Amino acid sequence: MVRGQDRLLSREAQAWDSARICNGELYLEGKPYRSWAHDPVVTEWNNANLTGDPERSWLDLLGETLGDRRHGISLGAGTGWLEEEILRRKLADRIVCLDLFRGSSDAVGLEFRVADLNVVLLPPELFDFVLVHHSLHHVERVEHVIHQAEQCLRPGGLLILHDYVGENREMWTSRKLARLEAIRNDLDLPRGLGAPPMEIPPEVTSRRSPFEQVNSMRILPTLAQLFRPIRFRSWGGILHPLRRHIWDQDFRRRRCSLQQLLEWDELAVREGLLPCFAFGVFSRCIDETPLPQQGDWAELQRVVSLTEEAEREPAAWRRRWRVWGRFLVWKLARSLQV
Ligand SMILES: C[S@@+](CC[C@H](N)C(=O)[O-])C[C@H]1O[C@@H](n2cnc3c(N)ncnc32)[C@H](O)[C@@H]1O
Numbered sequence: 001m002v003r004g005q006d007r008l009l010s011r012e013a014q015a016w017d018s019a020r021i022c023n024g025e026l027y028l029e030g031k032p033y034r035s036w037a038h039d040p041v042v043t044e045w046n047n048a049n050l051t052g053d054p055e056r057s058w059l060d061l062l063g064e065t066l067g068d069r070r071h072g073i074s075l076g077a078g079t080g081w082l083e084e085e086i087l088r089r090k091l092a093d094r095i096v097c098l099d100l101f102r103g104s105s106d107a108v109g110l111e112f113r114v115a116d117l118n119v120v121l122l123p124p125e126l127f128d129f130v131l132v133h134h135s136l137h138h139v140e141r142v143e144h145v146i147h148q149a150e151q152c153l154r155p156g157g158l159l160i161l162h163d164y165v166g167e168n169r170e171m172w173t174s175r176k177l178a179r180l181e182a183i184r185n186d187l188d189l190p191r192g193l194g195a196p197p198m199e200i201p202p203e204v205t206s207r208r209s210p211f212e213q214v215n216s217m218r219i220l221p222t223l224a225q226l227f228r229p230i231r232f233r234s235w236g237g238i239l240h241p242l243r244r245h246i247w248d249q250d251f252r253r254r255r256c257s258l259q260q261l262l263e264w265d266e267l268a269v270r271e272g273l274l275p276c277f278a279f280g281v282f283s284r285c286i287d288e289t290p291l292p293q294q295g296d297w298a299e300l301q302r303v304v305s306l307t308e309e310a311e312r313e314p315a316a317w318r319r320r321w322r323v324w325g326r327f328l329v330w331k332l333a334r335s336l337q338v
Contacts, residue, residue, distance in 0.1 A: 008210040009116060012138065013100035015209040016078050020104075036243045037236075045262045050233050050279050058162060058279055063091050065230075065281050069128030069158060073098065075117055075145060076135020080105035083131070095131070117145045122152035130159045137164040137216035138209065146222045150284055159227055159282040165219045165234070165307070166276035169202035169212070171319070172241055173310045176273050180241055183264065187257060189245050193333035196244045197326040204327065217311050220278065224304045227282035232296040234275035234303050238265040241276070274310050275303060 018029045026033045036042060044054040051061045070093040074083050077097030084107045086092050094109050098120065102112045118141040130149045139145050149159055167173060172180065180198050184191060206212045239261060246261070269275045280300070 009100055012209055012211050016099070017101045019079050019081075036239060036246070039258065041258050042239070042262065046235065049235055049266075059085065059089070061231075062086070062160065063089065065158065065160070066091055066129060069156075070094065071127055072096070072129040072131055073122070073127045073152065074131040074133070075149065076132065076138060077103055077112075078135070079103045080107070080110050080112065082133050083107075083110055086131075092129070096127075099135075117141075119144070120148060122148045124151050125154050127152050128154055128157050130157070132159065132161045132163055134163055136161070136219050137213050138211040140211065140214050142215045142218040143222050146219075146226060150226045153284055155284075157284065158230070159223075159280075159284075161219075161223070161278060161280045161282065163219060163278060164213060164216050164240075164276055165278045165303075166213070166216060166237065166240065166274055167310060168215060168217050170205060170241070171199060171202070171323075173274060173313055176237065176241065176268075179238065179268060179273060183238065183242065183261075184245065187246075187261075193329055194337075195330070197323070197330050198241060199323045199326070200244075201320065201324045201327050217307050220300065220304050220307050223280070223282060224300055226285055228285055229280050229282050229296045229300045231281040232278065232300045232303075233280070234269060234278040234299070235265060236276035237273045238268045239276075269303075272306055274306050278303070 015028075019033075020027045037046070043057075047057050048054045050058045072086075072092050072094070073096040074080075075098055077083055077095075077099050080097045080103035083095045083097055083103075084105045086095065087107055087109045092109070094111065096111045096113060097103050098113050098115045098117065100114065100116060102114055103110070105112075117135075117139045130153060132149070136142060136145060153159065167176075177198055183189075184198075189195070206214075242261070
């Protein structure tokens, strides 16, 4: 059993050890990786959502946020490209980078350590900030990691989160599935046997990275117990699930509707569909920090209750067969060019 777990962890490490940044572009297993989030229209919209200014990214915001917090730890840092960028911008002096493998950056101020976050024990009250960038959704024992993050922070320390927080294994809630189908109709996106299905079997999506979205729905509820948000934003509840349907070769043709999609995405999250991504700056509950802005605190509580409601939906495995059936029909139709 443990051997099996070790094998999966080593596959997980292999999947991410291959990531490289070249001329500002991310390469995975030697191939350029582009996602919907890289589209300039999305970037500007996202910047406006996270920082209030379409020209400023969340990294630009980090300078003001961190202030004199100079010593950090990054959980699931991967190759360390982001941490290197943080040092290059002089936002911190030292960052300890934890991951299943040793990152490749040799920047002065970065220190790489190999650790499994599921069981890691961090020294108490040592760090000024904890960074989590797209890694917590790869961890099974989310509660353990967040407890460790909380106790390794000095008083006044901050946790910075930028991560996938949507449905585990991308098994969308029934309300979200219904909305996705409605959008598919409205936009006249391809339908029928040859069109990509709204859900891909977890066994397929996790082949490369076995712990992809393994327990992502636990992230926000656990954070809300131990931390209070100074800033909190969420997005992507519609756009992320639709990525296979929209960001294809025909996308340029349909580009005019991207703005519309972004507006629908915002509306969907406001109306109670689960967002897929969250950005937050959090302080520990026990710190005597000023009360968070009402808006961010209320927004976190709202998304936490949406998440808990979604967690109570009938177990995803009950519809696994349907998802598999739809997926296999799609594969077959594609191979027969239906
Ligand atoms: C999507 S990558 C993000 C990496 C990096 N933070 C970035 O933004 O490029 C997820 C990272 O989490 C790491 N990871 C997954 N499971 C882990 C675990 N149990 N312990 C430590 N790191 C883990 C992976 O090795 C990978 O580097």
